Amino acid sequence: MHTRGNRWLLMPLAAFFVLFVVAPLGLVLGVSLYTDASMGSMGAVQYVKFLGDPFNRQILLETLAQALGAVVLSMAFGYPIAYLYTLLTRGWQRILLFAILLPMLTSSVVRTFAWVVILGREGLINQLALGAGWVEQPLKLLYTQGAVLVAVSQIEMPMMILPLISSLGAIDSRLLDASKALGAGRWRTFIRVILPLSVPGLLAGALLVFAAAASAFVTQTLVGGGRLMFMPFYIYQQAIQSQDYPFAASIAMILLATVLVVVVAINTLGRRSRGFVHG
């Protein structure tokens, strides 16, 4: 009786999910199966066209690499911040949390433009480098893979820090005392106790950052410029500018499928490492 009641409560959510997630996805899948832009006949031509072309495969690989890079970078910078958070008193925690959330209060377009201003030819970094005499010519920072990586990582950073904070905060402090009492130093305690126990947070953060970074349309386009191409802009271009909906839909499905593969891989990796901790 009890479980049945619960099941009924899930119905609105399930209906919402079917109506607004499953059905539109089915539609995109359907469109992707037309053979040409005029949508006359059906077939898997679009997928063959995409995957058979090294130019397209390169775009896919660069998009995935950019997203994975953002995961690594946001972990490297996010972990110390999240760890610092657990060491602070309540009052300071509040201030730090506000600082972490602050970027999320402005739109990603604004944050992206901030990076354009920082990395531009006459931007902050070049002004400083030129002023200090480190370089003679302005460096080309904007419109590079590195620029996209740094900007996307910073913009998605809160997605990494927040799950990490909750995961680090849940670690029983007696475990740390026990580790110390058993003779482990600070680093050993961190590597053997804290890090493994924070894996669920790292995992959740990695998933969120990866999915967001792979589809960071605005930042990829504005910081990457017209000579770099990522999957989200490719979808927009083919659908809206080239009016080739079937090809655009197939790019969308391929992006979705590869992101899912990576997500499952991260999940499996996490489950293994958790098994290692507890086993």
Next chain:
Amino acid sequence: MKMQRRNILKALGAAGAAGLATGIPGLSLAQEKTLAATTFPGAWEESHRAILLPAFRKATGVQANLVASLAVDTVAKINASRAAPPFDVVLLDEGPYLATRSEGIYEKMPFDKIPNLKDLPEKFIDPTGQGAFVSAQIYGIAYNTERIKTAPTSWNDMLKPEFKGRIGLVSMGSTLGSAWMAELARINGGSEENMEPAFEFIKKVLPNVGAVAANPGVLATLFQQGQIDFSVHYINNIEALRAKGVPVALARPDSNWGLVRSTMHIVKNTKSPDLAAAYINEALSLEVQQKMSEAPYFVAPTNKNAKFTGALAAIAKDMSELEAFRQTDWIKLNPRRAEYIDRFNREVKV
């Protein structure tokens, strides 16, 4: 459901018209209370808000809801919701309009409700009656006046080694990009149907290219940030930058100025066809077009009574000169646009 709503609205409108009978044109159809219109981002949006919207309000008593949207995006949005379109009247570029002209998404204009059409040269009215040219954009050589002391005179100047890393391109996916590439093809022996010479030019200029912009708006910020010194651009973006103190100017290419025309259309299945007609009528009026053609907007007029003044007068003295500027044959270009966009992707990608 929809039928019902329409019937109720009709009944209400009839009752209103009978009761009010104000005599003010546009107000006689009281059921039409809202109008959603699109414009382009930048000078168009600013000038439409400052000039067209107040004029439309004065004529109809209705405050139009203006949405900035690029032509290709607008067409996609209408196509996605044909039965209940999100806009009543839309501003498009010639290219995207002609590509969708036969798709049945535009209403034939009621000529009797747009009296200002009589002030338009005949070739500025679409032969199918589905729209009218409301304005034009002039494009030429945009350059940074501080770093480039003598104005470039030809597109071929982009190939000079002194401009290494200083040239800006705009993506083939934009109207400006398509029009300019077609122009490059034409002056190098090609045409809208043979863009090979244009792609050859891109190949040659690529070592000098500092950035490729996705659209004209981004191209303008590239000048502002000192990222590029030389590119193709529209007069109103360049004049807007100049007004902000950015050292830029527009020069005439020896192959002549380029012209891109914009069109306005009543969307099929609109709930406010009369307001949409009134909106187009205002957009074509001498007062609105005259003001929009002056500083700081410089949107070229299509009303034959409009006078060319200021920066616009320096480029063309009247309509006949404007019409002689380099134009794009979109009918020929459109069918191959997707292919050209793909080719452009491959040429510029690092």
